[in-house]
Amino acid sequence: MAKPHHDTKMTPAEVQDRIWKLADKIDICMFTTWDGERQRSRPLSARVFRAEHAIYFLVDESGHKNEQVEKYxxxxxxWVDSGGHKYAVISGRAKLSNDRARIADLWNDWDKVWWDDASDPAIRLLSVTPEDGELWDSPNTVVATAKMAYAAVTGKAPEMGENAKVDL
Incomplete structure (x- = not known):
């Protein structure tokens, strides 16, 4: 039996929490870039660090996504939790680097599928600074949209309505 729909409004902080927690829980996301003509998506393992307002990926130095991130x-x-019918999308600015200390810090056993160890010179760090996010709590039902950027700078109050928009 389906649960009755309640028009419960989440606070901006609740929306932010749910987006960050869902991204952290699921790990693998579809990472989408732009190549100047088309969007390109591929699955990547995300390291979610809310306290740093960052999401990190270990990627290989080769690959078109690196060129795309540099240019666009x-x-x-x-992220999709299909069993729980929960979906989150985060957009932001990506930057590629060769930060060897951070790469070593983020390394885990799953990375051995792609590289021998953290010292492999082909590994690059892809860092994303989130700017906005959107959360769906069940199929085709938008629960809230969270604007996750520059709250301290803008000082704008969130617009509340069918979607909750907030700044971090």
């Missing part, structure tokens, strides 16, 4: 740094990441 605005990307989006989508």
């Amino acid at each position: 740094p605005f990307v989006s990441m989508a």
Whole structure:
């Protein structure tokens, strides 16, 4: 039996929490870039660090996504919890680096599928600074949209309505 629909409004902080927690829980996201003509998506393992307002990926130095990020740094990441009918999308600015200390810090056993160890010179760090996010709590039902950027700078109050828009 389906649960009755309640028009419960989440606070901006609740929306932010749910987006960050869902991204952290699911790990693998569809990472989407722009190549100048088309969007390109591929699955990547996300390291979600809300306290740093960052999402990190270990990627290989080769691959078209690196060129795309360099030229068009605005990307989006989508996480799906199909069993729970929960979906989150975060968009933001991506930057590629060769930060060897951070790569070593983020390394885990799953990365051995692609590289021998964290010292592999082909590994690059892809960092994303989230700017906005959107959360769906069940199929085709938008629960809230969270604007996750520059709250301290803009000082704008969120627009509340069918979607909750907030700044971080």
